[in-house]
Amino acid sequence: MRRKDWQTLGFAALLLLVAALLPLTGDGYLISLGVSIAMYTVLATSWALFSGPTHYISLATAAFFGVGSYVTGSWIEIIPYWALLPIAAVAGGVLAALVGLATLRLSGVYFVIFSLGLAEMIRQVVTWYQNQTGHKGTYVLTDMTDSGIYWQLLGLAGLVYLAGWAIGRSRLGFALRIIGEDEDVARHVGINTALSKVALFVVSGAVAAVVGAIIAPRYVYIEPAIAFAPMLSFQVVIMALLGGTGRLWGPLVGVVPFTLLWEVISASFPNQTTLLLGLSFLVIVYLLPGGFVGLYDRLRARRALRGVPA
Amino acid sequence: MKRRTFFRASTALAAMTLAGAAFAADPIVVGAVAPKTGPLAGGAAVTHWPNIQLWVSEVNARGGLNVGGEQRMLEVIEYDDQTNPAETIKAVTRLAQQDNADIILSPYSTGLSLAAAPIFDRLGIPQITSSAATDQIDELAGQFPNLFFLLGRSAEIAGGAVEAMAKMRDAGEIGNRVALVNVADAFGIELVSAGKPALEAAGFEIVYETSYPLGTQDLSPIMKAAKDAEPDAFVAFSYPGDTFGLTEQAMIEGLDVGVFYTGVGTAFPSFAGRFGAAAEGIMGIGGVNASSETFLDYAARLEAETGSQPDYWASGQMYASLQILEAAIEATGTLDMAEVTQYIKDNSFETVMGTITFDDQNSSTGYWTAGQWQDGVFKGVASFGGLDGVVEPFVKAGWE
Structure with a gap:
């Protein structure tokens, strides 16, 4: 590794450490905002790991998130909590592998539609199962605090960044970028495109499932409509696109302003949240087509053009 | 918070015009979180929101709540949780910490109420649910001693x-x-x-x-x-x-x-x-007890104030939950929520749904x-x- 890589890693670790100090403020409001930001950062970054280079827009986040929530919800009474997180990862990963093998041959809008339908399908399966077995509500009663959840999400974020950084410099990452540019070319130069795509989809699915498993104790009561809410998939995509998927840190710079904007809107205009959200989304798409990453790259290019060292 | 300043300003203005030069005591800030959008918005619009509107307008028309001999007006801050538990959690925390709400009302529906239960518990605020039906009252009561159930099992x-x-x-x-x-x-x-x-x-x-x-x-x-x-x-x-x-x-x-x-x-x-x-x-x-004069009177008042008729199940319970809070605050003469909670546990309350008492798991003894x-x-x-x-x-x- 080069010296610059070590610097980047060190800087990221430092940022993470600073972020980990937030609960020490003892301000429950800040911590609950922190949980939102950490949750969406993990979801949007892991989403961009797959969708960024391949340009496959996945709306399946809610499906994996819901599966993870139900792993915690169903087994919290029998299995120690810490063992549930890897189980959720495996469940999300296996599901992503199955779905990926079946559908990543689809491209463009077909994949988008399928991934959107996935959450709904799993929700119906869970409901069907509960109905068959006379299920009586899924309660997750733990003494987990928001701070604990926040730290777990931060730890997961660290892992996701590390994985993304490693993938970015591996043969797999290179293969994915080629697939994103031109899948036919990738196939012709001998890249196993299906395998590469599925591998990344599995990572992204496993991470989303772990997030669901971590968040479940926060909701106390898990029901299919909440665990598999399609809104989540869209929010993750919007935030990732606002930040930009070209760089690993892209989703983060989308998540933070978006979460804060959402907070200001919900706090100041509680009767018009959806309307204002839609308007701000239009503005974002219109003014920032490549997200903040695109803006950053454009500014840098402009400065380079003027001969100013970037 | 723009809205709040506006409320403050308008309350202050109203107080000045009404009471002339007399100084009004600080208002009691009441926080309310429930769906205004999302799948449960329709139900909340019938069962939840109109009752808050009626209660606040009636209490303020009487000159406010009597807290330890001081008449204090109610000022409401409403948030939409979009039928999303994550938003419910955020909004309740925001009410407690940013808006310094004195009272926070329980959110709407089983799922959203329970998502907020850990925060109510941590803040030590009584949470009287009027739209949560569950079979886990025993476990929930053990975990959240401030959680009350009006709707039953x-x-x-x-x-x-x-x-x-x-x-x-x-x-x-x-x-x-x-x-x-x-x-x-x-x-x-x-x-x-x-x-x-x-x-x-x-x-x-x-x-x-x-x-x-x-x-x-x-x-x-x-x-x-x-x-x-x-x-x-x-x-x-x-x-x-x-x-x-x-x-x-x-x-x-x-x-x-x-x-x-x-x-x-x-x-x-x-x-x-x-x-x-x-x-x-x-x-x-x-x-409901349809021959009860109290209920019929409440139904008429609700319709006159909000234009919305009560449903014959949870609406009255929602209003009753507000009456219980009101009675407990006035009887204890404090906004200290630990005292208010204890009072609710120990006493019975005359409400539009009749007399309400809670059992040792904080579940209503009659519904x-x-x-x-x-x-x-x-x-x-x-x-x-x-x-x-x-x-x-x-x-x-x-x-x-």
Whole structure:
């Protein structure tokens, strides 16, 4: 590794450490905002790991998130909590592998539609199962605090960044970028495109499932409509696109302003949240087509053009 | 917070104009979080929000709450949680920490109320739920000692329907054959898994049984199949959308049963509005003491203030939860929530739903479980804890 890589890693670790100090403020409001930001950062970054280079827009986040929530919800009474997180990862990963093998041959809008339908399908399966077995509500009663959840999400974020950084410099990452540019070319130069795509989809699915498993104790009561809410998939995509998927840190710079904007809107205009959200989304798409990453790259290019060292 | 400043300013202005030069005490900040958008917005617009509006306007019209000898006006901060538990959690925390709310009202519905329970617990604020029905009250009470339940246990709610039906069967008014359907979603599943064994234990014969996914539009195959089974009673543990849908299909098919029972939504005023005379005799979840002057007076006041009629199940409980808070604050003369909570546990309260007392698990000791549309009013026909005003259920006679 080069010296610059070590610097980047060190800087990221430092940022993470600073972020980990937030609960020490003892301000429950800040911590609950922190949980939102950490949750969406993990979801949007892991989403961009797959969708960024391949340009496959996945709306399946809610499906994996819901599966993870139900792993915690169903087994919290029998299995120690810490063992549930890897189980959720495996469940999300296996599901992503199955779905990926079946559908990543689809491209463009077909994949988008399928991934959107996935959450709904799993929700119906869970409901069907509960109905068959006379299920009586899924309660997750733990003494987990928001701070604990926040730290777990931060730890997961660290892992996701590390994985993304490693993938970015591996043969797999290179293969994915080629697939994103031109899948036919990738196939012709001998890249196993299906395998590469599925591998990344599995990572992204496993991470989303772990997030669901971590968040479940926060909701106390898990029901299919909440665990598999399609809104989540869209929010993750919007935030990732606002930040930009070209760089690993892209989703983060989308998540933070978006979460804060959402907070200001919900706090100041509680009767018009959806309307204002839609308007701000239009503005974002219109003014920032490549997200903040695109803006950053454009500014840098402009400065380079003027001969100013970037 | 722009809104809050605006509220403050307008309250201050109103106080100045009304009271002349007199100084008004600081208002009590009341925080409210419930859906204004999302799947549960419709229910909250009937059951939740109008009651807050009525309560605040009535208390302020009387000059505010008397806290330790000082009259203090109420000032409400409302947030929309978009039917999303993550937003509920955030909004409740925001109320507590940013807006410094003195009182925070319980959110709406089982899921959203329970998502907020850990925060209420941590803040030590009493959370009186009026729209949460669960069978886990024992565990929840252990975990969240500040959590109160007005709506009761789902097993009792399902049992209420069976009890009313058994009464009619034993009187020889209906036969033994029951068609049982449920919506395959959280509350529907919970009710049917309690209701089915209760029906069997009461000696009913289940001649048709099925479930359908939430949001099913075409319910006619279910009604046709149920009719073919020639039941004496039709029981559906349904949600508002399908409650209306099934009733409509039953009218179309001319389902000939002595008992027609549907779930959530039957007690809505819009149900009677939609089906008119055909609603007569239909049974459902909920009920009120329709001969109670207090309830009728409340219903009239609610309609005059908000233009919205109460439903005959959770609306009154929601208003009662506000009355309980009010009484506890005035009696203890403090906004210290630990004292208020203890007072609520130790005392009984006169409310629009009658006298309410909590048991040692903070669950109301008396609540309505089943009701029936009789003369345009949804009257309670079965209750838990032997409430006053239970009326006799009668056999449904046709759909005209």
